[in-house]
Amino acid sequence: MIRTSFVASALLLALCGSVSAADNPALKKCMDTANTTADMVGCNVKETKVQDKRLNVAYKTALAAQQGARKQQLQDVQRLWIKYRDANCAFAGSATGGTIDQVNGSGCVLDMTQTRAQELENLVGP
Template sequence: MNRRSLLAPFAASALLLALCGTASAADSPALKTCMDGANTTAAMVNCNATETKVQDERLNKAYKTALAAQEGKRKQQLQDVQRLWIKYRDANCVFAGSATGGTIDQVNGSGCLLDMTRTRAQELENLVGP
């Protein structure tokens, strides 16, 4: 087996992490603490899932605030965009979570979901300002 074929799975993982981002524990002390103590794939996925719930609550609050700030056609546009974004996020993270066939896929997929949810919450918060 040549060196190139040995590195292919690692290159695929690195590419996926670059494409969908990685959950930054620096953004959340609770996530950092959880990840520091996570010794298994399941524990890491659980850490990501717990923080995703926090970010999903943030996203929902930001969406309601942003939606209330819109008028007329823009309100419907935001609803449509949000529905499409949810479909895209879910499909993108399923893809990110199936790259290698290994257990790291579970961590990559859950990290993708966390990152995309956190980013979208920030985008919605930015629609209405500080």
Template structure:
């Protein structure tokens, strides 16, 4: 029973960790060619760097658009978000004790970073 639950949980996290592949052509192409766990981790890390660059650009733009106390609020929120993302993804990346955890952890960082970049972009519009 416990093994079944762990296996189901690992599969769920694995699917969540790569869920953004459906919406991301570069990630999908990389994952389609990935034959090993290390290859999948590499795909996630590579795309997470792309999304981190996007996030940083969106953050700078959003920060510049804020006035008064909202500027400080955004800085505080972003610092808290980074701590949350890192803790959340460390947790997601330690479920089974197996190599799939690496895929889950890096996929979590990718997904959360991509989502946050979109949120920041939405603060100021196109």
């Protein structure tokens, strides 16, 4: 029974982690050498910091490009997005009650932050 749970958790981790790691060599390398749940969470947290910096630059650039009411709208949307990301990932990070939830929750924050950074970058263009 324990072996089956472990295999199922490892498979779930592989499926969830592959979304970010597939396009991110640094994250993939970190995850490939991670031996514990704490290591995997650490990989996600480390890459989230990188993506959060990217998001902040993209947000400032997008905000500076907005005029009038659109500037306030973007500020409001970004505040709501942060609340949504945090609530959504807290939910994702509490699905099973097991340690895999920590990996899933931190992976969710990473994925959503990376996606939002790209969305903000797309507002301004290359």
